[in-house]
Amino acid sequence: MSVQIIVNKDKCNGCEKCYYACPKGPRIWKKDKDGKFYVYDVSDCHNCKICVGKCPVDAITINILKDE
Template identity: 45%
Template sequence: MDKNRCNGCGKCKEVCAKGEKIWKINNKLAHVSNLEFCHACMLCQMKCKKNAITINRPWIDKKYQKTENNNII
């Protein structure tokens, strides 16, 4: 979560199926309070107009690494 970009609009919490359990909005800033319920679906990241959310999914990103000749392995 990029605190310098977030304006606390709450879209992240709104689109998240587990928003009430994951997201908290305080002082015009969203923050993750509990990642235990996050499925890394990336809906919050896609809906954030300020690009304040970055989701790391190493188990997927590693699976689809590109080789030198840009073939997916």
């Protein structure tokens, strides 16, 4: 089982709440050149969904993928 995080860049306003709320923020989240956030490395994510709850614009979707 693995985690996939999708950020809707059209919605993201760069507020940084995902980055600061996530227990592994600096490892997982990064800001792109447009000031939007993206998932740099999902391997430390433990699917707590804190980021989803903190995002004020519902830009984050987490999917659980079953390994083949």
